[in-house]
Amino acid sequence: MIRVENLKKNYGNKEVLKGLDFFIETGEIFSLLGPNGAGKTTTIKILTGQLDPDAGSVQIMEKDVFSHRKFLCPRLGFMPEETNLYERLSVRENLKFFCRLYGVDFNRIEKYLSFVGMAAEADTPVKKLSRGMKQKVLLIRSLLHEPEVLFLDEPVSGLDPASAASIHRLLERLNNKGLTILLTSHDMEEVDRLSDRIAFLDEGEIAALDHPTSLKLNHSPGKLEVLLKVEGKIEKRTLEINSEKAADKIAGWMKEGRLGAVHSSEPTLAEIFVDITGSELK
Numbered sequence: 035m036i037r038v039e040n041l042k043k044n045y046g047n048k049e050v051l052k053g054l055d056f057f058i059e060t061g062e063i064f065s066l067l068g069p070n071g072a073g074k075t076t077t078i079k080i081l082t083g084q085l086d087p088d089a090g091s092v093q094i095m096e097k098d099v100f101s102h103r104k105f106l107c108p109r110l111g112f113m114p115e116e117t118n119l120y121e122r123l124s125v126r127e128n129l130k131f132f133c134r135l136y137g138v139d140f141n142r143i144e145k146y147l148s149f150v151g152m153a154a155e156a157d158t159p160v161k162k163l164s165r166g167m168k169q170k171v172l173l174i175r176s177l178l179h180e181p182e183v184l185f186l187d188e189p190v191s192g193l194d195p196a197s198a199a200s201i202h203r204l205l206e207r208l209n210n211k212g213l214t215i216l217l218t219s220h221d222m223e224e225v226d227r228l229s230d231r232i233a234f235l236d237e238g239e240i241a242a243l244d245h246p247t248s249l250k251l252n253h254s255p256g257k258l259e260v261l262l263k264v265e266g267k268i269e270k271r272t273l274e275i276n277s278e279k280a281a282d283k284i285a286g287w288m289k290e291g292r293l294g295a296v297h298s299s300e301p302t303l304a305e306i307f308v309d310i311t312g313s314e315l316k
């Protein structure tokens with residue numbers, strides 16, 4: 035669906051993208067995870083044809099992004115990082131403006147307002163909406179022309195956990211209907227929950243690219259944490275994950291009825307990011 039090869043971008047002397055390569059399958063949720071300044075927005079702007087690279091190629095649906103804008107524009111949706119809505123206009127007026135721009139019927143507005151649970155806010159001026167609601171209006175705006183690929187730049191940045199979860203559920207529903215999604219984030223919990231695959235972007239380079247589970251398994255310390263009942267108290271024991279001795283011990287504790295809980299100690303994506311890049315995810 036999306037093929038990026040040797041993508042490079044400089045701002046003055048600063049190398050912001052140093053030769054990115056990745057491929058996104060149709061129907062995937064793919065996340066670019068990286069700290070501030072890693073090059074996420076620059077990448078997404080190039081992929082959506084808003085910015086020209088200095089080198090490299092981007093193909094979407096086997097078409098070059100820079101020479102097939104007319105073909106690709108109706109098929110791509112983009113939700114920007116900043117809330118660039120007309121604050122004094124109502125939600126419906128904001129969306130009507132974009133319906134006209136895309137040449138699509140106004141009845142899609144009601145359809146998508148219902149989809150995000152905001153039918154009652156259609157006539158509310160945007161300036162009176164919460165940040166979470168504004169994000170939903172931005173999401174609708176990026177969907178009005180019913181694209182096949184949706185790009186989202188930090189879709190839940192600055193949102194409270196409930197609003198973020200609500201946006202995530204919407205993205206999952208859209209993805210279940212077949213939408214391919216690329217999002218950028220510096221929130222590892224967000225990408226861990228949502229993504230089929232994650233690329234760690236660090237200083238303009240992809241430091242790792244894999245399924246979240248594979249990343250965790252490959253960086254697992256291979257330990258099990260066991261909570262054990264010992265003389266009326268709970269004690270924590272750490273065991274090697276793949277050892278016969280650990281299996282025997284656990285079996286013994288189970289027979290004695292002393293086993294409280296067993297957890298594998300997987301690293302978080304943030305810990306793996308530090309492990310691979312030496313930088314914090316901020």
Ligand SMILES: Nc1ncnc2c1ncn2[C@@H]1O[C@H](COP(=O)(O)OP(=O)(O)OP(=O)(O)O)[C@@H](O)[C@H]1O
Pocket residue numbers: 045050068069070071072073074075076077220
């Ligand atoms: N128009 C510009 N002119 C000069 N430098 C820029 C410009 N846009 C971005 N940069 C620089 O390029 C680097 C990458 O920026 P970019 O916005 O792509 O990072 P990001 O990973 O999206 O960061 P954030 O999470 O803070 O949005 C940063 O050092 C930024 O300061």
